[in-house]
Amino acid sequence: MYxxxxxxxxxxxxxxxxMQDNPSFNKILEKEQSFxxxxxxxxxxxxxxxxxxxxxxxxxxxx
Amino acid sequence: MSDSKELSKVxxxxxxxxxxxxxxxxxxxxxxxxxxxxxxxNDLVQETYLKAxxxxxxxxxxxxxxxxxxKIMKNAFINDYRKKSKQPTKIDYxxxxxxxxxxxxxxxxxxxxxxxxxxxxxxxxxxxNAINSLPVDSRTVILLCDIEGFSYEEIAKIIxxxxxxxxxxxxxxxxxxxxxxxxxxxxxxxKDKRKST
Numbered sequence: 001m002y003x004x005x006x007x008x009x010x011x012x013x014x015x016x017x018x019m020q021d022n023p024s025f026n027k028i029l030e031k032e033q034s035f036x037x038x039x040x041x042x043x044x045x046x047x048x049x050x051x052x053x054x055x056x057x058x059x060x061x062x063x
Numbered sequence: 064m065s066d067s068k069e070l071s072k073v074x075x076x077x078x079x080x081x082x083x084x085x086x087x088x089x090x091x092x093x094x095x096x097x098x099x100x101x102x103x104x105n106d107l108v109q110e111t112y113l114k115a116x117x118x119x120x121x122x123x124x125x126x127x128x129x130x131x132x133x134k135i136m137k138n139a140f141i142n143d144y145r146k147k148s149k150q151p152t153k154i155d156y157x158x159x160x161x162x163x164x165x166x167x168x169x170x171x172x173x174x175x176x177x178x179x180x181x182x183x184x185x186x187x188x189x190x191x192n193a194i195n196s197l198p199v200d201s202r203t204v205i206l207l208c209d210i211e212g213f214s215y216e217e218i219a220k221i222i223x224x225x226x227x228x229x230x231x232x233x234x235x236x237x238x239x240x241x242x243x244x245x246x247x248x249x250x251x252x253x254k255d256k257r258k259s260t
Contacts, residue, residue, distance in 0.1 A: 039205065039209045042190035053084070056113065059113060
């Protein structure tokens with residue numbers, strides 16, 4: 001939840017304090033960060049073709 | 064929601080081009096991972112934009128166009144595409160699992176570990192294939208959270224489930240993905256030394 005920015009400020013601070021006190025938690029957090037980065041960097045953003053956009057605009061204008 | 068004030072054609076076109084069209088690439092990426100086919104993804108994008116335009120009076124200008132469009136696409140996928148392709152609707156077990164999981168610590172005890180060294184062996188194709196092999200509800204939350212950066216609350220609205228369900232579904236889906244990536248990495252020659260000890 002921390003990595004998803006889903007913790008309140010107070011909970012995030014408490015979480016970070018716990019991380020500092022426990023190196024093994026820190027290792028898990030680093031691994032999870034790497035995993036998220038792996039997903040983000042390896043799922044390519046697809047491109048909509050100009051023809052598709054033109055087709056949509058044409059349909060809208062004739063509606 | 065807006066008070067459904069009547070917009071002129073010029074106003075509608077302006078909202079459409081300025082607020083909706085910039086999300087076309089994000090939508091087709093989501094559409095592709097929902098349908099797993101380029102042609103179906105194109106159909107879904109078209110349907111999403113046509114519906115968005117038809118109901119543009121319901122959209123609050125300047126708010127979260129991306130989340131609104133994603134919700135339309137997800138509904139279009141469930142209501143139209145999945146029915147047309149005659150895929151059976153799967154039972155959503157999340158509520159049952161949530162009930163069973165209640166009170167459990169799902170942060171560490173069920174954490175699926177994935178060695179960082181494995182990442183070096185994995186390329187985009189393997190990651191995409193692993194995501195696409197997950198059940199549609201699982202790949203949906205991963206895409207919405209990890210690729211598109213939606214918050215739990217936004218995802219809950221897009222897929223019509225409680226925030227708690229988003230949280231638990233993400234946790235389970237990421238674990239499933241890690242297991243699949245581990246299999247891919249092992250097929251590519253990576254050996255997890257912990258297994259031999």
